[in-house]
Amino acid sequence: MASKVLMKGNEAIAEGALLAGCRHYFGYPITPQSEIAAYMAKRMPKLKGTFLQAESEVAAINMVIGASAAGVRAMTSSSSPGFALKSEGLSYLAGCDLPAVVVNIQRGGPGLGGIQPSQADYYHATKSAGHGDFHMLVLAPNSVQEMLDYAFDAFDLADKYRITVALLADGTLGQMMEPVDTTTKVQGPPVVKPWALTGTEEKRKPNLISSLYLMPEELEATVFERYERYKVIEEKEPRYEGYLTDDADIVVVAYGATSRIAQNAIDIMRKEGVKVGLLRLITLWPFPKKPLYDLAQKASSFVAAELSMGQMADDVELAIRCQKPVLKCYRTGGVIITPEELLQKIREAASIQTS
């Protein structure tokens, strides 16, 4: 039989993590991501791993800190209100330079909001996941296959840069079912972590993992050092995909499930002869600034499509240095943009450029 299986996006994330050698999962249920925990609960015991339903989201992220400090690959997942509770732990992970993978399957907010899909945690993931100067590397899949692939990649990136990698997806991607090839990723050799708290056996000096610094200059130096690493990430790790952008007068920018809607809208507009293309963001931090800046030299206008109130659009304007108009196409609160709404916005962009 073929290697394809029919999976939910949430299940694919869990499977991707297991393929990457993650054997420690700590979580707390919340719709629309509970299938991650349910899948881990079924699979982990069979792999002799640890599935633990924590007493709260805060406890779960702190368990990730502990597991990561001990040198193992660990993950937690939640959805918007639950993910926000993890903010303190995310800051401590960064302060301790610990690799970790965290998942946010977004739902409508703010507050308790609703359980329908949303992308309104963009700012939180890319700019202010917690207190202090730090970043998470943020990956935005747009298919069930990518949920598996990027969950796998997330662990490698986390270990490579000693950073927290966040998978930011919306409830649509978490809940939808698509065929997945589970043989795309093969785990590499184990990563050596000389900094981990694995016991000295009296052969080396004890390691210390802490985010507390007694002298401000010392703290500043570690932040500077961390930002040097961020520079490398900003240079090497931006990921994006162009679709019909070569001759595009209008460039739609979107990520996640919205990018699939955008692709449909673009196909329709192309049949009408409108030169429109899509720049699909895969990493949200580092934000793919360069390709957008380059496109701004040729294109007349941009359309930022997202399931939030123009959060991503801000980064588009920054990336293109406000050289061209950026039209916003958005729905929020659990409502999804229809291809028709996006078509209307693209037509609006086309009328600016001809007038």
Place this chain on the structure above:
Amino acid sequence: MRLARVTVFAGHFGSGKTSLAVAYALWAKQQKDRVILCDLDIVNPYFRMANAVEDLKGAGIRLVTSRFANTNVEAPAIPAEALALFDDTDITGIIDLGGDDRGALALGRYAGLLRSGDAYEMLLVINQFRPLTRSFSDLYEIKNEIETASKVGFTGIVNNSNLAAETTLQDVIATAGFATEASKKLALPLKMTALDKRLIQSEEAKEKALLALDELFPIALYKN
């Protein structure tokens, strides 16, 4: 295929119970006047049969479902109206359970009524393409978990193997052996093989499917 007075669809999470229950109710309505389709899903707030409400009402099927289905309210609520299925034995009932043992728990409240009434049918829905039900030991585990939670025993299995919109006829045919073997291993008869109608539009495909698949049940499995 014999139509029992009450048919329950149960099985692993995401195995296709809701789509099957809806299609089965539409099929049952062609033979019986009064059909109730009852949604007892207490697990999944999405993909509920409320999605098919227009088709069902148009066919004259009475739909019993939580008024919270497909809303922002996640209440594992079961409508009191579900008892109509057991109070009036003139009704043909179809029950859609939630996934796994957690979903099956909701049936426990009706287990006594189900077992004491006329012959019922409880069908284990299997999809070989789902990652956690690919081995017979996995299926055996799920079967036992559901029976323990619901206090009702299965009477048959449904082969609903599919890869959603990307399914080919060959994909389904390739699962026929698995379904036959599962039927033997679980000691449950194979009651039907569900197949998306669009895969057997040509005479050639129809013939091929009939030859390879036992108890063929052509349905509209998924919307485009």
